Amino acid sequence: MTPQRLHAELLVTSASRLQAYLQGALKDATMSALHRTHRYGQSDKSWLETLELMLGVLGHRSWIYREGRDRNFWILETSARFLTVSFDPTHLVGTREGLDYVRGYFDADGGLPRNPTARLYLQFGQKDRASLEMVTKILSSWDIASGRIHNPSAAADPDYWRFFIRAGSHERFMTLVGSWHPTKRVLVETRMKIESTPYGDVGANVNKVAVPEGAAGSPPF
Numbered sequence: 443m444t445p446q447r448l449h450a451e452l453l454v455t456s457a458s459r460l461q462a463y464l465q466g467a468l469k470d471a472t473m474s475a476l477h478r479t480h481r482y483g484q485s486d487k488s489w490l491e492t493l494e495l496m497l498g499v500l501g502h503r504s505w506i507y508r509e510g511r512d513r514n515f516w517i518l519e520t521s522a523r524f525l526t527v528s529f530d531p532t533h534l535v536g537t538r539e540g541l542d543y544v545r546g547y548f549d550a551d552g553g554l555p556r557n558p559t560a561r562l563y564l565q566f567g568q569k570d571r572a573s574l575e576m577v578t579k580i581l582s583s584w585d586i587a588s589g590r591i592h593n594p595s596a597a598a599d600p601d602y603w604r605f606f607i608r609a610g611s612h613e614r615f616m617t618l619v620g621s622w623h624p625t626k627r628v629l630v631e632t633r634m635k636i637e638s639t640p641y642g643d644v645g646a647n648v649n650k651v652a653v654p655e656g657a658a659g660s661p662p663f
Contacts, residue, residue, distance in 0.1 A: 445488070445624055452495055452622070460496045462539035463622065464522075465529045466546025467493065469573060473527050480525045482518045482550075483509065488624040489549065490518040497522055531576055536583040541619055544580050547573075549623035558632045564607040564615055571603045578605065584618055587611045613637050 452460070471482045482493055490506050497504045497520055504520035534540035553565045568574050571591060578588040587608040594604050607615050616634050621627040 448492070448622065448624065448627065449495060452492070453499060455499075457500055458539055459542045460500055461524055462531075462534060462542040463546035464493065464496060464525060465531070466543035466548075467550040468525055468527060468529070469547055469568060469570065470550035471527075474519075477521075479519050479521050480527075482520075483515060484550075485514050485516065486623070486625055487516045490516050492622060492624060493518050493520075500524075531580065535580050540580040541584065544577055545619050545622060547577055548619060549621055549626060552626075554626070554629055554633070556629065558629065558636065562609075562612055562633055562637070564612060565604055566606075567602065567604040569599075569601050569603065574603055574605060581607075581611075581615070581619075584614075585611075586615050586618065 467482060468480060470484075471480050473480050482490060484490060487506065494504050494506060500522070502520055502522035502524075504518055504522070506516055506518045509515045509517050531540065531543050534543050548564075548566065551566060551568050553567070554563065555561070566574060566577060574591050578591070581588055587610060589606040589608055591603050591605045593600065593602060595602075613634070616630050616637070621630050
């Protein structure tokens, strides 16, 4: 999908759905109590430009700038008052806005292989375990099965938690949740074409969790 098509899709998306997405993406953002703003940060400027478009559609100001002269890292800062780091998505379970919330969360804190030929996995990772549990509840309400929430390495970071989408739910996740991140969306759409073939990684793996095997050239994104 071209950036123009994604932008056209967002322009006709309801305000409640855009707000839910932006709240989900906020899990990877920070808040400035002094300036009463929220800051989304990522090396992929195109995603921040997508957030800027959403905020503009909703009638809120935002601005993008590089963090540090020599860093390839960008910040989108906004004064949108509806955003809050204490947002409780419980009421979104079983709703379309719940899928949008999970999509925003995935675009900020989720991952899949960059290499389309690597074994597929879809992961979420965060230090806020309670928020991950809520994501799994929303997914479960749409019959998307998740693996166990676990700590990958207590030695590396005892407060970091992760879970994977079960292989049998990969296609449903990519269809219902997908991505509005320009780069991830291309990866997801490419994977959907692969998974829809008779040789896709579904069927025999329906009750297994597809995990990254550390193959060279296929880091998560």
